Amino acid sequence: MGCESGGLVVASKAVNxxxxxxxxxxxxxxxxxxxYEQTSPRIYRLLLRMTGxxxxxxxxxxxxxxxxxxxxxxxxxxxxxASWFYRIAINEALQFRRRxxxxxxxxxxxxxxxxxxxxxxxGADLKMDLQDAxxxxxxxxxxxxxxxxQEGLDYRGMAEVLKCPEGTIASRLNRARDRxxxxxxxxxx
Amino acid sequence: MGSRPARGRLxxxxxxxxxxxxxEIGMCCEKIEKELGCYVxxxxxxxxxxxxxxxLESCSKCRAEVGELRELAxxxxxxxxxxAPDAVWEGIERRLGQxxxxxxxxxxxxRSLRLRGVPWAIAAVVVLAVGLGWFGLSSSDTSAQASTVxxxxxxxxxxxxxxxxxxxxLVRYGGKPTTPIAAKRIAPDLDFDxxxxxPGGFKLRxxxxxxxxxxxxxxxxxxxxxxxxxxxxxxxxxxxxxxxxQDYPCVIGKHCGHKVQVGDWKLVHLTDATTCHCxxxxxxxxxxxxxVMSAIAPNSRNRFEx
Numbered sequence: 003m004g005c006e007s008g009g010l011v012v013a014s015k016a017v018n019x020x021x022x023x024x025x026x027x028x029x030x031x032x033x034x035x036x037x038y039e040q041t042s043p044r045i046y047r048l049l050l051r052m053t054g055x056x057x058x059x060x061x062x063x064x065x066x067x068x069x070x071x072x073x074x075x076x077x078x079x080x081x082x083x084a085s086w087f088y089r090i091a092i093n094e095a096l097q098f099r100r101r102x103x104x105x106x107x108x109x110x111x112x113x114x115x116x117x118x119x120x121x122x123x124x125g126a127d128l129k130m131d132l133q134d135a136x137x138x139x140x141x142x143x144x145x146x147x148x149x150x151x152q153e154g155l156d157y158r159g160m161a162e163v164l165k166c167p168e169g170t171i172a173s174r175l176n177r178a179r180d181r182x183x184x185x186x187x188x189x190x191x
Numbered sequence: 192m193g194s195r196p197a198r199g200r201l202x203x204x205x206x207x208x209x210x211x212x213x214x215e216i217g218m219c220c221e222k223i224e225k226e227l228g229c230y231v232x233x234x235x236x237x238x239x240x241x242x243x244x245x246x247l248e249s250c251s252k253c254r255a256e257v258g259e260l261r262e263l264a265x266x267x268x269x270x271x272x273x274x275a276p277d278a279v280w281e282g283i284e285r286r287l288g289q290x291x292x293x294x295x296x297x298x299x300x301x302r303s304l305r306l307r308g309v310p311w312a313i314a315a316v317v318v319l320a321v322g323l324g325w326f327g328l329s330s331s332d333t334s335a336q337a338s339t340v341x342x343x344x345x346x347x348x349x350x351x352x353x354x355x356x357x358x359x360x361l362v363r364y365g366g367k368p369t370t371p372i373a374a375k376r377i378a379p380d381l382d383f384d385x386x387x388x389x390p391g392g393f394k395l396r397x398x399x400x401x402x403x404x405x406x407x408x409x410x411x412x413x414x415x416x417x418x419x420x421x422x423x424x425x426x427x428x429x430x431x432x433x434x435x436x437q438d439y440p441c442v443i444g445k446h447c448g449h450k451v452q453v454g455d456w457k458l459v460h461l462t463d464a465t466t467c468h469c470x471x472x473x474x475x476x477x478x479x480x481x482x483v484m485s486a487i488a489p490n491s492r493n494r495f496e497x
Contacts, residue, residue: 029287031284031287034287035280035284038280038283039280042275042279042280043274043275043365045275046274046275046279056276059275060275060276060278060279063275063279064279064282064283064286067279067283068283068286068287071283071287072287132263132266132267136267147267148267150232150264150267151263151264151265151267151268152267152268154368156232156233156234157232157234172228172229172234175228175232176225176228179228179260179263182263183259183263
């Protein structure tokens, strides 16, 4: 049944129209718009789950497509076109997270130097739902789980996006799932 | 104690199992546990899947683990997907810094505009109609018209190809493939069924989640030896649009509804308190249609009987 088919390969049959890709490569705006409309709901959704913030997700979506189209001549067509944008989106999300961590660390340093100590809420007192637990994962773990369960990519599709051997996906997913469950278990005592 | 399972295999924690046997099963459990994630993801080979399923028959611990993994997968998947704001594309266009009019790029992209003799406009419609079964369009119309569903996009394309017309409708409303079981979870307030086979031999081909404004709908397509049939379920709406077509009252079984006819195709709507059941088919309203309606609208079954 079509609805049961694995993620990226079947999905991308829809958006791998060669003419559309050629027109995008040639810089034709209407083709780029078409490809954007076909793929952006998923990219935006992924980035929203990665960042937890609509404004950040919008900014990163924009960044993803600007870079994706500017470098589209590098897309060789061997992988699905969706994986091209997924890859850029994940890299943008990871870099965004690194920039934000650096900025937050500077903020904490400044706060301490001004004798303004923030006391974080006690984790033991917080009940954490699944979305909170996802947010507590590393960006890499979160990306793995979202690509599989939100975006519906199969292991081959995930390997295409993450540029890693397909054989490593299972163990990486297992570890991400275990870490997520550890976070959930700890939050419920 | 419980009875022995049909295949003679005892649960691993059954006291009739000797200690040394339990050790063997425990080791098997340890090996199988590592594969449960792949099993839930549908990524095991046929051989390994059979081995895991054979183990699950006698291991409640691993069965519980599979249940947890499935719940986790559903939870991570989330519910109705959000849509990127329109301003995102405007920003992309600005930053790409190229004119929007394709004609202005004719000097550079004459080759790309030549689509092997196929007129560009028709090719665009074909790409849209055929190629967008997975990714939904992000349309400002869908979010603005929360109390309206427009079947015009479906009806206008019907005379050409019903399947493609259905695809256009899916694109319009952000159709995302799902499964019959997940559809029930996604739209718990709707009364509907998408059985594997409908009366008359129509076999289920695909199920989709729809986003109609702020409401969730479900659509499914069926096939009987090349004959197409589609169903759409959505909450009752203030307005339903049918393009240039007129809808007329009709009676299916004991239920009064409305019908729009386009050639041999009929789009029949029957609405109850929670759900509008829409059936697109060539079925006869007196003979086959009541049984099919009965199959897709479980709470109204008795109203479709002759």
